[in-house]
Structures are given as structure tokens and as C-alpha cells.
Amino acid sequence: MAQDSPTFSPLYRQIKSLIMQGLETGEWRPGEAIPSESELAERFSVSQGTVRKAVDEMAAENLLIRRQGKGTFVASHNDPRAFFRFLRLIPISGGVEPSHSMPLECWRAKAGPEAARVLQINIGEPIIVVRRLLQFSGKTVVVDEIYLPGEVFAGLTLDILKDYQGSLYSLFETRFGVRMIRAEERIRAVAADRVSAELLNVEEGAPLLSVERVSYTYGEKPVEWRRGLYSTAEHCYLNELS
Amino acid sequence: MAQDSPTFSPLYRQIKSLIMQGLETGEWRPGEAIPSESELAERFSVSQGTVRKAVDEMAAENLLIRRQGKGTFVASHNDPRAFFRFLRLIPISGGVEPSHSMPLECWRAKAGPEAARVLQINIGEPIIVVRRLLQFSGKTVVVDEIYLPGEVFAGLTLDILKDYQGSLYSLFETRFGVRMIRAEERIRAVAADRVSAELLNVEEGAPLLSVERVSYTYGEKPVEWRRGLYSTAEHCYLNELS
DNA sequence: GAGTGGTCTAGACCACTGC
DNA sequence: CAGTGGTCTAGACCACTCG
Secondary structure (H helix, E strand, O other), X not given: OOOOOOOOOXXXXXXXXXXXXXXXXXXXXXOOEEOOHHHHHHHHOOOHHHHHHHHHHHHHOOOEEEEOOOEEEEOOOOOHHHHHHOOOEEXXXXXXXXXXXXXXXXXXXXXXXXXXXXXXXXXXOEEEEEEEEEEEOXXXXXXXXXXXXXXXXXXXXXXXXHHOOOOHHHHHHHHHOOXXXXXXXXXXXXXXXXXXXXXXXXXXXXXXXXXXXXXXXXXXXXXXXXXXXXXXXOEEEEEEEO | OOOOOOOOOOHHHHXXXXXHHHHXXXXXXXXXXXXXXXXXXXXXXXXXXXXXXXXXXXXXXXXEEEEOOOEEEEOOOOOHHHHHHOOOEEEOOOOOOOEEEEEEEEEEEEOOHHHHHHHOOOOOOEEEEEEEEEEEOOXXXXXXXXXXXXXXXXXXXXXXXXXXXXXXXXXXXXXXXXXXXXXXXXXXXXXXXXXXXXXXXXXXXXXXXXXXXXXXXXXXXXXXXXXXXXXXXXXXXXXXXX
């Protein structure tokens, strides 16, 4: 027999949607605790187990963080544990190195066809372009070019970037209320152009990793397009497959 | 107060271990169904919900596959849906291309220091080395060199590799009873050497993706060390971050 | 000790598959 | 229709954090 209710959605998913709404509307902000499971159960008139299943899924998606005895918290890029969530670069020699972001430029532009397509905006709409370096132990390992929709990040300047201590996504979150949830990276090998070669201190034409990233916020909305060139002389991109 | 029982392990994890044992010992083989939740609950003298939680975790780890109305099955690399689980290469133009593995050589050797370290065997122990190409739409995109512990894959020959229809991991699973569960890939950009350049039909010195993979079977045991050179002229390595 | 998340149970019912 | 996984409930108790 055919499926009885083609749009069947279990209760816990509806609860999940309601909690998602609370995140999107800012009812509960990154870093804050959401109400306890029993409170949510009462508010939504379901059993605690059903709330639990909704929260379980969201915790698995890195949207919420559970801490036994304390509560359930909205995930935040300010949390130092989240720092390497999107940066898969590690030193070949092993160990952990201090990293540092060094913004170079920040200017306004109009979206070309490609940026418009990726960011799902119209051609000609304002965008912001950022160029920056990423350094490990003082050595430049990544040169990034970052394209942001101007509407969302209105007011972003080089000074803001330079002054901010912490990761870029932490800045986006606290200053612009934009929380990156998910990203896709497309990786290729390319030859270093003259400018990048100089910045990365490698020969012109040396092989580099080209990492193109599109980041999404709530509702699968793309809000960042980034292209990075990684020098893999002393670092490598680590990926866990499972 | 300090934690009362430092080795506390919830019941569902113990059940999970028991089910894991069933997988490792081959009580239930890849592709087969494991007993129903109620059967397992009775066998282990726990409630169905506890079995459920154990199975949930294993399904999340791609060890088991649940199919409503049918049962719970041991994950298998023979399942066509598992084919792209470890291969993150896609055509830039989008779409799906037929891929084909072409083994070139297969010989015996003794483990050098590096292979021994990675595969956690002793230096000088027998290993098997395989060289092969991966082609998409008839074009060679990857050249792989694969190092396998000789003890585990005893009897592997070039003819076996050539005759087998299906993925390499599918062969390992059905013929040698070795199931790959997890892998780590370390990615760098390198310049094409003469031999690889010829095979991949690119210029010598052209930038290539170097993908080093270590694959693990049950018990975190490494059973494959692989180094691939990927031509990213028309393909790219796709990674989802979340 | 009060409050939180984490575990475990027992039972009812729903959705899907295949005979 | 019987058997499977999937959902939902209500309640008990455990482990952890903090004041």
C-alpha cells in the first residue's frame, strides 16, 4: 500500500523546528542556555523524551551543546573548542601551533555572475571582499579571499577585522548575528601565482591547495564564499572519513 | 565530589560492545540482518529501548543500517550506496560519472620503517603493494599506490584485482573478510613526477592533489595505507564540514 | 540539596515491508 | 496479516554541577 500520510513528520521533528525557530529569531543566543528539557516539554506539551530526541539531533548537528548537570547551550563560534571545526589544516610534524589571522584589505564591490550564483543574490548587488593571511607560528600558510553579501555584513571594515581578537566566524556571530552552521569545501591543486607565491614564501608555480568554501547559515542560506590558497610544505589538510 | 565510578559505562554501551563482538567474530556478516531489537533485548536481558540506543549509535557510525519494516543490517561495501563513502572526488562540471578501477601491478615487499609505523607491523614483515588507476569516463584521474599487510591479504594477486567487479573495499570484504570502517586522509599539493604525469595525461610538474589515506578496521586496526595522486583539472575533492 | 542532563524500563501505538 | 523498525509516553533512578 502507498504511504498513508506523505507529509508525515514525527512529533520530535516538529519540536526540533520550534527550537530551531528560537535559534533563528535570536530568542536564545549563541553561548546561552536554552530552557531545560522539562521546561520545553511543558511548553510544547509533549513528554520529556520527545524533547530529548529533538535536542539529540540538534546536538549531533552541532547546533546545541549538552553539558550534563549544567544545561543545554546554543553552540557558539566563540567557544574555543569550535575553533578547528572548519579549519582542517594541521602541521605535518604533529603538535598544535598557535594560529593568527592577519587581514590585509577589505573593500566594497558589486557581485559578478559567479559570486551572485554562489551567494544566491542578484548580479550587481553589493558585496564585501576581504583578503587576509593565516599564519601558524609566524609563518604564512594560507592566503584567503573572502566574499560576503554586503547587505548582511554592512559596516564591516578593515579596522574591525584587525581589532577583533578571535576567529572570523566568532566576529561574524557576535558583531553581525550571522552563525555559520555548515560548509562545503572543494579542493584542487593549483600552481602559485606571483602574488600568492610571495605572500606564502614559495616559488612561483609551486603547487598549492586551492580550497573553495561556501558557508551556510540557518535555512541553508549561503553567506560566505571563500577561496584559500594553502601552502602544504609543512602543513596538510586532514579529513576524517567515516 | 569526585566521580563515584571512574569506569562507569552505561548499559547501552555494553550492549553495543556485545553487538560489535558479533560483527568482529563474523556471527553476522556484512549484508546480513542482525536479530530484531526485541530478540536482542531478550538475549541480553535488557529492555528494547536500551538495545535501540546501542543500535542507534552503531547506525550513526555506519556500522549498521536500519530499514524500517525489514530489519537492521550489517553495513557492507557491496552496497552500491556505500561506494562514494570514501571517495570524495566529483567532476567539477557536476553530474555523476561512471568510474572504473584499473589495476596495474601487484607485488610483494617487506615493510620499510614508514609502512611499518603506519600499518603498525614490524619492519621487514611482508606487505603487498598495488598500483592502480582510477578512471572517470575513460580518463585517468587518480593514480594510487596501496600498501597492505601481507598477513591479512595473503593470496592477493593482480589477476584477482583485475577480475573483480566492484570497489576495492568490496573485494577486501568479500574475499578477505576485512571491513574498512574509518579512514583518515591527509591532503597536500605536489608537483607531478614524470611517471604520474604521463599516466594522468598532464605536464610534468603540474600541480596534483596528494591524498594519503590510512584505513582502519574493527578495533582501530590500520589495514591499508594508500597514497593517491589526483588530477584536479576536471575534478575536485569535495568535503562537507559540519 | 536542588536542578540539570543521562540512563533504563514497560507498554502502547504508528509506519513500513513482504507474504 | 505478522513482523520489523519508529515514535511517544510516564515514571524511576543515576551522574554531574554548583551554590
